[in-house]
Structures are given as structure tokens and as C-alpha cells.
Amino acid sequence: MTAHVSASDFALLNDNTPPPGLKAVEVTTADKVRLRCAVSAPKDGPTRGTVLILQGRNETIEKYFETMADLNRRGFMAAAFDWRGQGGSASRPAKGERGRPPRPGDGRRAGYVRRFKGYVDDLEAVIHDLLLPDCRPPYAILAHSSGALVALSASERLTNRIERMVLSGPFVALPPGSPPLGLMRFVAVSLRLLGFGHLPVRRAVLPGNMGTPAENPLTHDPRRFARNRHLAESHPELFVGPPTVGWLAAVTGAMRRMQRSDVVARLSIPTLFVCAGGDRVVSTPAAEQLAWRMRTASSLTLPGARHELLQEADRHREPLLAAMETFFSEALPFPAPADAAWADGMKADGDNARSSAEAAE
Numbered sequence: 001m002t003a004h005v006s007a008s009d010f011a012l013l014n015d016n017t018p019p020p021g022l023k024a025v026e027v028t029t030a031d032k033v034r035l036r037c038a039v040s041a042p043k044d045g046p047t048r049g050t051v052l053i054l055q056g057r058n059e060t061i062e063k064y065f066e067t068m069a070d071l072n073r074r075g076f077m078a079a080a081f082d083w084r085g086q087g088g089s090a091s092r093p094a095k096g097e098r099g100r101p102p103r104p105g106d107g108r109r110a111g112y113v114r115r116f117k118g119y120v121d122d123l124e125a126v127i128h129d130l131l132l133p134d135c136r137p138p139y140a141i142l143a144h145s146s147g148a149l150v151a152l153s154a155s156e157r158l159t160n161r162i163e164r165m166v167l168s169g170p171f172v173a174l175p176p177g178s179p180p181l182g183l184m185r186f187v188a189v190s191l192r193l194l195g196f197g198h199l200p201v202r203r204a205v206l207p208g209n210m211g212t213p214a215e216n217p218l219t220h221d222p223r224r225f226a227r228n229r230h231l232a233e234s235h236p237e238l239f240v241g242p243p244t245v246g247w248l249a250a251v252t253g254a255m256r257r258m259q260r261s262d263v264v265a266r267l268s269i270p271t272l273f274v275c276a277g278g279d280r281v282v283s284t285p286a287a288e289q290l291a292w293r294m295r296t297a298s299s300l301t302l303p304g305a306r307h308e309l310l311q312e313a314d315r316h317r318e319p320l321l322a323a324m325e326t327f328f329s330e331a332l333p334f335p336a337p338a339d340a341a342w343a344d345g346m347k348a349d350g351d352n353a354r355s356s357a358e359a360a361e
Helices: 061-073 117-134 146-153 182-195 222-234 245-257 261-265 284-295 315-327 339-361
Strands: 004-007 023-028 034-040 050-054 075-082 109-111 139-144 164-168 240-243 269-276 297-302
Touching: 023 117, 034 061, 034 117, 034 164, 050 061, 050 117, 050 146, 061 222, 075 117, 075 240, 075 284, 117 146, 139 146, 164 182, 164 315, 182 245, 240 245, 261 284, 269 284, 284 297, 297 315
Parallel strands: 050 075, 050 139, 109 240, 139 164, 164 269, 269 297
Antiparallel strands: 004 023, 023 034, 034 075
């Protein structure tokens, strides 16, 4: 179910201009969670298809205004949405469970989810109720961090609907130096079963409290760093608090699933992994290994880049966009302006010819 809502639903700042013609849309999932979505289209010329942006944890549509405008300039429609429980989307705690209230004066919600499947259901609802009826085909996905893990987890359900996927800084494993995945999952699941699912794991890494561009693990770019910090400070209600034990249990379960050979063998959508060589948030070696194991994937690592490649300095961001353009171009080609009219004319000529032949018979 979709509903068109006012564009004032977005947080508009002077240093974060939305793409021209940005439209706000609301999608309701099968379990009655309201998701805030956005769509923008090329201002002029033909449209070559639609790219759906899947953001990472603790992100919001507003962080991707610049990327949506970049996609529009390349001839793509761009669609984005906030996952359940973050940004402008609603959250729906499981029956009998209550989320931690926001801290006073902060407005942030608990970074909680009970099942990873909830994110897959969000993606399915957006594709079914927004992408397919309202956006120009063919379709591709540009996913970042945990959004990439959702895309991979949903891959079997997306076959024959999504042509290609580009995964930026994919969160398929915890960074080197973390405790073993099996141990973390065992502890998280045990605590959740004991009723501690909403217990925070650690302090969140938010744009508003990351220090300086030189210290933060997300981007080298001082302008984009300041823009995202301004957004977090001006609209803290769009961001969430620390991840919870329940979130950790859900995410580590999805990571474990991506280690199974039978699951990897069924990942059939052509996929490009673009990894950050200086990533301290996720494991780049694990992402490269997963791409190698997939029959339909390849990987590219950008030396020295930090985790948020779409928020990075141009020396890292532009190679990502160029790789995306090259990878998408075969499945989502940029037609010449006359191609559509020419194709319509050829189809009309063919229909007329068939009609004449049938009349002659």
C-alpha cells in the first residue's frame, strides 16, 4: 500500500539540497509498519531505469540527497527509503516488548530489531508497492553497509526483478579484531532469550559525535562530514541510539547464513562489491572472499577509503560512481533521445503490416 505525502516530510537544510522534483511516498508493509520513501527523476532526457538505494544502519534519506541527484544526472530514476525503526519510518516492537525510550533532549530511539527478516520485508514492500508500479524499469540496487547484507539476504526473492546490484562497504562480517562471530551470536541470542533484547551493545557512532574528519572512521571529506553532523544535530529524531542485543542477534544470524555454501550458491543476481581499503567498521577481506565465492559477483577495493564510500572525498567517491555506471550500463543502458520514438514507430509499422496481411488472407 502506498500513499503520497508532502515533501515537507523531509529535513531540508541549506547545506543539503534535495534533488529537483523530490517526492515523498509512504509504503505500509505486510506487518503494518509505515516506511518513509523518496523518489526523484531525471529533469531532462530519457530515463534508463531506476536505482533503489538501500542505506546502512542509522542512516536516513536526507544523507542520500546528493547521491540521488548524481543518479538523476546519469539518467536514472532514484528511489530510497528509511528502514523500520530509523529515519522517518515507524518502528513496531514485538508483542509484549517495549523499546527503550529516547534519552531526554536527544530524541533518538533504540537501535533495535527483533528479526532480520523485518528488513527483508521492508525491501519487499518497497519493491512491490513503489518500485514496480511507480518507477521506470529496469531496476538495480545500490546498497551500503548493512543495506548490502539485506540485499544479499533477499537476493533469491529479487531474482527476475532486480537486474544488478552494487554493494558499497558491504557489512557481511564484523571488522578484524572483533570476537568470533559464533561467540557473539551465542551470547546475543542467549541474552535475547533471557529478556535482554533491548540492552544496548555499545555507544553509537553518530555523525554528531564523531570528533574531527581526521579521527572519524566514515569519511575523509570535511564538507560531507560537516553536512552529516549538521543533519544529526538539527534532527536527532531521524537517528537511533546504540545497537541493541536484539539487533546484534539478528545481524549475526544473517552473517552466519551468508557463510553457508548452499546459500552462496543460490545468489544469482550479478553483483559488484565495492570495498573500502581503510574500512574499520566492517571486514573488507570477508566481503572480498564472499564476492570470490559467488558465481555472479566481482569485487573492487578502493585503497585508503573509509567506510561510507558514498559520503567520501571525491577521490574515493568518484571511482565508486564510475564503477557503478560501468556495471549498470549493460542492463540499464542510456538510450539515445530518438530511440524510444523510433521503437514506437517500428512497432506501429509492424502492427500495420500484420493487420494488412491478415486482411489480405
